[in-house]
Amino acid sequence: MITKLKRLSALLLQMEDLLLTLLLTSMILLATSQILLRNLWDYSLSWGDPTLRLMVLWITLLGAMAATRENNHIRIDLLSRYLSVRARRISSLITDSFASLVCGILAWHAARLVLFEMEDNALFLDTWPIWPFQLIMPIGFGIISLRLLLNALIGNQGQAVS
Amino acid sequence: MIFIGVALLILALFGAPLFSIIAASAMLGFYRSDIDLSVVAIEFYRIAEMPVLLAIPLFTFAGYLLSESGAPRRLVRLTQALLGWMPGGLAIVSLVACALFTAFTGASGVTIVALGALLYPALTHAGYRENFSLGLVTTSGSLGLLFAPALPLILYAVIAQQLGIAGNITVDAMFLAGILPGLLMLTLLTGWSIYSSRSLPLESFSSEEALSAIKQAAWELPLPIVVLGGIYSGYFAISEAAAVTAFYVLVVEVFILREISLRNLPAIMRKSMVLVGGILVILGLSLASTNYLIDAGIPSLLFDTIQELVSSKLTFLILLNIFLLILGTMLDIFSALVLMVPLLLPIAIGYGVDPVHLGIIFLANMQIGYFTPPVGMNLFIASYRFKKPVLQLYLATLPWFLILLAALLIITYWPWLSLVLVNS
Amino acid sequence: TTLKIATLAPDGTSWMKIMREGATEVEQQTNGRVKIRFYPGGVMGNDNSVLRKIRVGQLHGGAITAGGLSSVYPDIQIYSLPFLFRSFEEVDYVRERVDPVLIKGLQENGFISYGISEGGFAYLMSHLPLDSVDALRQQKIWSPEGDQISLTAFRTIDVSPVPLPLTDVLTGLQTGLIDTVGSSPIGAIALQWHTRIKHIADIPLIYLYGTLVITEKAVSKLTPGDRQILKQVMEKQFQQINQQNRSDNLGARKALQEQGIIFHQPMNGDRQSWQELIDKVEQRLNQENQLDPVLFKQIQQHLETVRKVKG
Ligand code: NA
Numbered sequence: 001m002i003t004k005l006k007r008l009s010a011l012l013l014q015m016e017d018l019l020l021t022l023l024l025t026s027m028i029l030l031a032t033s034q035i036l037l038r039n040l041w042d043y044s045l046s047w048g049d050p051t052l053r054l055m056v057l058w059i060t061l062l063g064a065m066a067a068t069r070e071n072n073h074i075r076i077d078l079l080s081r082y083l084s085v086r087a088r089r090i091s092s093l094i095t096d097s098f099a100s101l102v103c104g105i106l107a108w109h110a111a112r113l114v115l116f117e118m119e120d121n122a123l124f125l126d127t128w129p130i131w132p133f134q135l136i137m138p139i140g141f142g143i144i145s146l147r148l149l150l151n152a153l154i155g156n157q158g159q160a161v162s
Numbered sequence: 163m164i165f166i167g168v169a170l171l172i173l174a175l176f177g178a179p180l181f182s183i184i185a186a187s188a189m190l191g192f193y194r195s196d197i198d199l200s201v202v203a204i205e206f207y208r209i210a211e212m213p214v215l216l217a218i219p220l221f222t223f224a225g226y227l228l229s230e231s232g233a234p235r236r237l238v239r240l241t242q243a244l245l246g247w248m249p250g251g252l253a254i255v256s257l258v259a260c261a262l263f264t265a266f267t268g269a270s271g272v273t274i275v276a277l278g279a280l281l282y283p284a285l286t287h288a289g290y291r292e293n294f295s296l297g298l299v300t301t302s303g304s305l306g307l308l309f310a311p312a313l314p315l316i317l318y319a320v321i322a323q324q325l326g327i328a329g330n331i332t333v334d335a336m337f338l339a340g341i342l343p344g345l346l347m348l349t350l351l352t353g354w355s356i357y358s359s360r361s362l363p364l365e366s367f368s369s370e371e372a373l374s375a376i377k378q379a380a381w382e383l384p385l386p387i388v389v390l391g392g393i394y395s396g397y398f399a400i401s402e403a404a405a406v407t408a409f410y411v412l413v414v415e416v417f418i419l420r421e422i423s424l425r426n427l428p429a430i431m432r433k434s435m436v437l438v439g440g441i442l443v444i445l446g447l448s449l450a451s452t453n454y455l456i457d458a459g460i461p462s463l464l465f466d467t468i469q470e471l472v473s474s475k476l477t478f479l480i481l482l483n484i485f486l487l488i489l490g491t492m493l494d495i496f497s498a499l500v501l502m503v504p505l506l507l508p509i510a511i512g513y514g515v516d517p518v519h520l521g522i523i524f525l526a527n528m529q530i531g532y533f534t535p536p537v538g539m540n541l542f543i544a545s546y547r548f549k550k551p552v553l554q555l556y557l558a559t560l561p562w563f564l565i566l567l568a569a570l571l572i573i574t575y576w577p578w579l580s581l582v583l584v585n586s
Numbered sequence: 587t588t589l590k591i592a593t594l595a596p597d598g599t600s601w602m603k604i605m606r607e608g609a610t611e612v613e614q615q616t617n618g619r620v621k622i623r624f625y626p627g628g629v630m631g632n633d634n635s636v637l638r639k640i641r642v643g644q645l646h647g648g649a650i651t652a653g654g655l656s657s658v659y660p661d662i663q664i665y666s667l668p669f670l671f672r673s674f675e676e677v678d679y680v681r682e683r684v685d686p687v688l689i690k691g692l693q694e695n696g697f698i699s700y701g702i703s704e705g706g707f708a709y710l711m712s713h714l715p716l717d718s719v720d721a722l723r724q725q726k727i728w729s730p731e732g733d734q735i736s737l738t739a740f741r742t743i744d745v746s747p748v749p750l751p752l753t754d755v756l757t758g759l760q761t762g763l764i765d766t767v768g769s770s771p772i773g774a775i776a777l778q779w780h781t782r783i784k785h786i787a788d789i790p791l792i793y794l795y796g797t798l799v800i801t802e803k804a805v806s807k808l809t810p811g812d813r814q815i816l817k818q819v820m821e822k823q824f825q826q827i828n829q830q831n832r833s834d835n836l837g838a839r840k841a842l843q844e845q846g847i848i849f850h851q852p853m854n855g856d857r858q859s860w861q862e863l864i865d866k867v868e869q870r871l872n873q874e875n876q877l878d879p880v881l882f883k884q885i886q887q888h889l890e891t892v893r894k895v896k897g
C-alpha cells in the first residue's frame with residue numbers, strides 16, 4: 001500500500017515536471033511562430049498573446065510549486081544561519097507552518113475568485129468559459145500549502161538555496 | 163498593528179519565504195480595511211494581464227541554457243582574442259564578458275559561478291595579483307545589471323507602472339536609461355584595471371587567434387546584436403526579443419552545437435522555471451500589497467511625513483543612497499524591488515526625481531549592494547567558489563567598491579546621464 | 587460614506603479635473619456625508635479587474651468603457667458598431683432618445699450610471715494613402731487586443747488586423763509592424779500616434795464612449811437626499827465632460843489638418859464601395875453579437891428619420 005502511494009506520488013511529481021516543460025516549450029514555439037507569421041505572411045493570431053499571458057500565470061504557479069518542493073524560495077533569512085541545528089529546526093517549523101497557513105488562505109480566496117468568474121460567465125477570447133484556465137491558482141497555492149506543511153512537520157527535505 | 167509588523171519581520175528574518183510575508187501583510191491590510199480578501203487573488207491574477215511579463219520566463223530560460231553550454235568559455239576566448247593585447251587586457255576582457263553575461267542571466271550569482279571560475283585562474287596565471295583578481299571577479303558578478311535585457315530593469319518598469327504615478331515609464335525607457343550609467347561604471351573599472359596592471363607585460367594581438375575565436379563563437383555572436391539591436395531600434399517588442407532569444411539559443415545549443423542533450427533539456431527548463439516561479443509569485447503578491455498601499459493612501463502619507471524631516475532634494479538623495487546600499491546588502495534585488503519601489507517612488511517623485519532616473523539609482527545601488535561588506539551576497543558566493551576567507555574578499559573588493567561608489571554618486575547627482583537617451 | 591471609484595484616465599487630465607470638482611461639490615452639499623475617492627491611471631487594473639473588484643466590494647464604481655461593461659450588460663456597446671453613425675448630428679439625435687434606455691438597462695443589472703460620455707469618433711489613420719477600399723486592404727491595421735467587434739469587422743472585409751495592446755501601438759507604428767490605426771483625434775495626439783500618420787479616411791469608423799457607474803448596492807446605502815445630490819452633481823459633471831470632449835476632438839481634428847495630414851473624402855464611385863463594405867460589416871456583426879434586435883431596429887429608425895430630415 002505504502003509503496004503504491006509512493007509510486008503514485010512519484011508519478012504525480014513527474015507529471016508536474018512534464019507539464020512545466022511542455023508549457024515552456026509551447027510558449028517558446030507559440031511566441032516565435034507569431035513573429036514568423038506576422039513578418040512572413042502578414043498574418044496574426046488573435047488568440048496568441050492572450051494565451052501566452054495565461055501560460056505565464058501557469059508557469060508562475062507550477063514554478064513556485066517546484067520551488068517549494070526544493071525548498072528554494074526567495075527568502076531574506078538573515079538570522080537562521082546563526083542558529084544551532086535544533087533551533088533551526090524549530091524556526092523552520094514555525095516559518096513553514098506560517099507560510100503554509102498563508103498559502104491555504106490564498107488558495108481559498110483564489111477558489112472564490114474562480115467561482116465568481118464561473119457565476120459571471122466570464123469568457124476567454126469571447127468563446128470559452130475562463131474559469132478552468134484560472135483553476136491553476138487555487139490548485140497551485142493549495143499544493144504549495146500542503147508541501148510547506150509537510151516540510152514543517154518532517155523537516156527540510158530539499159536542499160537549501162545557495 | 164506594530165506588533166504584527168514586527169512579528170512578520172521576525173518571521174522573514176528567520177527564513178519564512180518572502181512571498182508569504184508579502185501576502186500576509188497584504189491580507190492583514192485588507193482585512194483591517196474591511197475589504198474582501200479575494201482582492202489579493204484578483205491582483206495576483208493580473209500576472210495574466212501584463213504582456214511584458216512573458217519576457218521573464220523566456221529570457222531566464224535562455225540565460226540558464228547559455229550558462230550550461232560552452233558559451234561562457236567561447237565568450238571569454240573571444241573577448242581575450244579581441245581585447246587581450248591592451249594594457250590590462252585580460253582584466254578588461256573579464257569586465258566586458260561579465261557585464262554581457264549578467265545582462266542576459268541576471269545577477270543571481272550565476273556570473274561568478276559560470277564565468278568567474280574561468281576568469282580567476284586565467285587572471286592569476288597571467289600575473290595579476292590575487293586580491294586584484296578576486297576583487298574583479300566578485301565585483302563583476304553584478305556588473306551589467308544596467309544593460310538590456312537584464313530582468314531588474316524590466317521588473318522596475320512593471321512595478322512603477324502599477325503605481326500609476328510615473329507617467330509613461332516603459333521597459334524601453336529603462337533599457338535606454340541604463341546604457342550610459344552602465345558604461346560609466348565599466349569605463350571607471352577599466353581605468354582601474356589598466357592602472358593596476360601597468361607593470362604587466364603586454365600580450366601581442368594574434369589575428370589568427372582572433373579569427374578562430376570568432377569562428378568558434380559564430381553562432382552566439384549574432385545574439386547580442388540581434389537582440390539588443392532589435393530592442394534598441396524598436397524593431398522587436400521586449401517579449402518578442404525574448405522569444406527570439408529563447409528560440410535561437412535553444413536551436414543553437416541543443417540542435418546545432420549539441421552541447422546540451424535533449425535528455426538534459428527538461429532539467430534545465432525546470433531549474434530555470436523554479437527561479438521564474440519564485441520571482442513571479444513574489445511579484446504577483448506584491449501587486450496585492452502595493453494595491454493595499456494605494457487603497458489606503460499610504461504613499462502620500464509617507465511623503466508628507468518624510469518631507470517634514472527632509473527638506474531638500476539633495477539631502478533626500480544622499481539618504482536614499484545610504485538606505486539603498488544597506489538594503490542592497492540584505493535583500494536580493496527582486497525582493498528589494500517589489501518591497502521598496504512602491505514606497506520610494508511616490509516620495510522620490512515628490513522631491514522632483516524623475517521615475518526613470520530613480521530606477522537607475524535604485525539598481526546601481528543594488529548592484530553595489532551585492533558586494534558591500536559585511537553581508538553582500540556575492541562576497542559569500544565568491545568566498546565559497548574560490549575557497550578564500552570572506553575577510554580577504556572584503557579587502558580585495560575594497561578598491562572596486564570605492565570606484566563604483568564614485569560612479570554611483572555621479573549617476574545620482576547627474577540625472578542627464580540616465581535621461582539623455584530616453585528624452586532624445 | 588466614501589465611494590471608491592477607479593478609472594483608466596490618468597490624473598491631471600481635464601477629465602479627472604472635472605470629476606474631482608464634482609467630488610468636492612458632492613462632499614460640500616452633503617456636509618461631508620458622501621466623499622468620493624478616485625483611483626486614476628489604471629492603478630486598479632484594466633476594466634475586467636475593476637469589475638471584479640466592484641463585485642467583491644473593494645471598489646464601488648468606475649469610469650468604464652462601453653466594451654468593458656459589455657460583460658455586465660451586452661447592449662451597452664450598441665453605439666460602437668462600426669460605421670453606425672455618420673456624423674455628430676446623428677449621434678446627438680440618437681443618443682438623446684436611446685441613452686435613457688441604456689442607462690435603464692445598466693440599472694436593471696445593478697449599476698447606476700451617471701451619464702454616457704463621448705470619446706469621439708475613431709477614424710482610420712495611416713502612414714499610407716487611404717483613398718480607396720482597395721488601399722485599405724493593403725495595410726497592416728491595428729486592432730485593440732481583445733476587441734472582438736473590431737476584429738470581426740476587419741475580418742469581414744478581408745483584412746487581417748494585427749492585435750496589439752494599446753501600449754505597443756506607437757512602437758508598432760514606428761517599426762512598421764502596423765501602418766494603420768483607428769483612433770479619435772484627441773487619442774492620436776495624446777498617444778503621439780499623429781507623428782507617424784499622414785492620411786486619414788474621413789469616415790467615422792466607430793463611436794467611442796464610456797460611462798461612470800456606481801453599484802446600486804453602494805448607492806442604496808445613502809439617504810434619498812444624498813442620492814439626489816450625487817445624481818444631480820455627477821450627471822452635470824458628466825455632461826460637461828461630454829461637451830468638453832466634443833470640442834477637444836474638433837480642436838484636435840483641426841490641429842491634425844494644420845499639421846498637413848490629408849483627410850480623404852470618399853469619392854463618388856468610392857462612396858458606393860465603402861457603403862457595400864459598411865453594410866457587410868453591419869450584417870455580420872448583428873449575427874455575431876447578441877445585441878437586442880429591437881433596440882437595434884429602434885436606432886436604425888431614428889437614423890433614418892434624421893437622415894431624411896437632413897436630405
Ligand atoms: Na509591494
Ligand code: NA
Pocket residue numbers: 489490491492493494495528531532538539
Ligand atoms: Na543584494
